[in-house]
Amino acid sequence: xxxxxxxxxxxxxxxxxxxxxxxxxxxxxxxxxxxxxxxxxxxxxxxxxxxxxxxxxxxxxxxxxxxxxxxxxxxxxxxxxxxxxxxxxxxxxxxxxxxxxxxxxxxxxxxxxxxxxxxxxxxxxxxxxxxxxxxxxxxxxxxxxxxxxxxxxxxxxxxxxxxxxxxxxxxxxxxxxxxxxxxxxxxxxxxxxxxxxxxxxxxxxxxxxxxxxxxxxxxxxxxxxxxxxxxxxx
Numbered sequence: 001x002x003x004x005x006x007x008x009x010x011x012x013x014x015x016x017x018x019x020x021x022x023x024x025x026x027x028x029x030x031x032x033x034x035x036x037x038x039x040x041x042x043x044x045x046x047x048x049x050x051x052x053x054x055x056x057x058x059x060x061x062x063x064x065x066x067x068x069x070x071x072x073x074x075x076x077x078x079x080x081x082x083x084x085x086x087x088x089x090x091x092x093x094x095x096x097x098x099x100x101x102x103x104x105x106x107x108x109x110x111x112x113x114x115x116x117x118x119x120x121x122x123x124x125x126x127x128x129x130x131x132x133x134x135x136x137x138x139x140x141x142x143x144x145x146x147x148x149x150x151x152x153x154x155x156x157x158x159x160x161x162x163x164x165x166x167x168x169x170x171x172x173x174x175x176x177x178x179x180x181x182x183x184x185x186x187x188x189x190x191x192x193x194x195x196x197x198x199x200x201x202x203x204x205x206x207x208x209x210x211x212x213x214x215x216x217x218x219x220x221x222x223x224x225x226x227x228x229x230x231x232x233x234x
Contacts, residue, residue, distance in 0.1 A: 002070065003027065004110055005049050006094045010035060016045060018064070020053075021093070023107045025100025029055050029062035041067060048090035049073045050114040072118040085123045088229040089113060089130055095225055096138060106137045109195035122202040124233070128212040129198045131219070132190030140164075140222065144188040147171055159187055161218045177214065186211055209233070 003020035011017045016031040034041040041064060044051070050071035055062040076082045093110060097103050113130045120126050135141055143165025146153045155168040162175035166184065179187070186208060193200065216230045 001053060001055070002107075002111065003051055003053050004093070004107075004114065005045060005047055005051065006090070008045055008047060014039070016041075018045065020051075021097065021103050021107060021110065023104060025103045027055075027062065029053070029064055030060075031064040031067075034064075044069065046073050046077075048086050048093075048114070050111060071114045075118045081123055082117060084229065084232045085127055086114075086117060088127060088227070088233070089117070091227055091229045092131065092134065092219070095227070096134065096219070096223065102137065106134060109133050109137065112195050112198055116199055120199065120202065122205060124205040124208050124212055125203040126198060128186075128203065128208045128215065129190055129193065131212065131215050133193070133195050133198070135215075135219070136191060142166070142187065142191050144191045156184055158184075161214070161221075182207075183211060 001022055001024075003022045005018060005020050007019035009017040009019075011030065014033050014035040016034040017028065018031055019026065019028050031041050031045060033039040034045055036042060044067045049069055052068045052070055054065040054067075056065050076086055097106055109130065113126065116126060117123075142148075142159070146166070147156065147168035147170075148160060148163045148165025149171040150168060152168050152170070155170065156166045157169045157172060158167050158176045158178040159165070160167045160173070160175045161177065166187065167173075167176045186203065189201070213230070213233065216227055220227055
């Protein structure tokens with residue numbers, strides 16, 4: 001099965017207890033001998049890696065039989081900016097995905113994001129589109145086809161994170177973040193695409209950076225936690 005590793009806990013002298021996200025939800029398994037340099041698993045278990053694992057069910061739970069990396073983690077780990085992006089995306093994953101049903105729904109998005117991370121150079125674009133897509137999975141999608149308050153479709157001048165959507169000039173209030181026409185298009189695009197379209201159009205980092213930062217703040221304020229990795233964004 002395909003899995004995304006979200007926690008590696010040393011167990012006894014040479015084993016790992018691995019927590020991972022899968023298309024069926026959260027799973028825990030033991031990687032026996034993984035901390036032994038001569039093990040077949042040595043150097044293959046990395047945090048936030050997308051892997052294919054074969055597991056065996058025993059009386060005490062699942063144990064790892066074989067593992068293969070899917071998302072070219074070696075290419076990611078040789079690029080400092082991609083390491084930062086991986087940690088940011090990974091932190092958002094583990095802080096928001098708590099139940100099996102949400103994990104199941106989010107897994108295709110997570111897989112496409114981690115697979116694409118190895119090849120794209122537009123890292124902030126990927127992170128922004130991952131985040132807006134994840135917000136939809138979490139039930140926090142924004143109203144983008146009309147004013148979230150009065151429902152009119154014209155005179156849109158910004159966004160209200162408080163109200164959850166675009167705002168027209170007639171309904172603007174203290175919570176309104178004014179945006180230019182191009183940024184309004186970016187907001188609409190972020191909540192319009194599906195998880196197979198993360199790379200259909202990519203934004204330049206300088207063009208999407210401020211919107212990404214504001215959506216991270218929105219996520220933090222909604223869940224009342226701090227995304228520590230966001231401090232490393234350029």
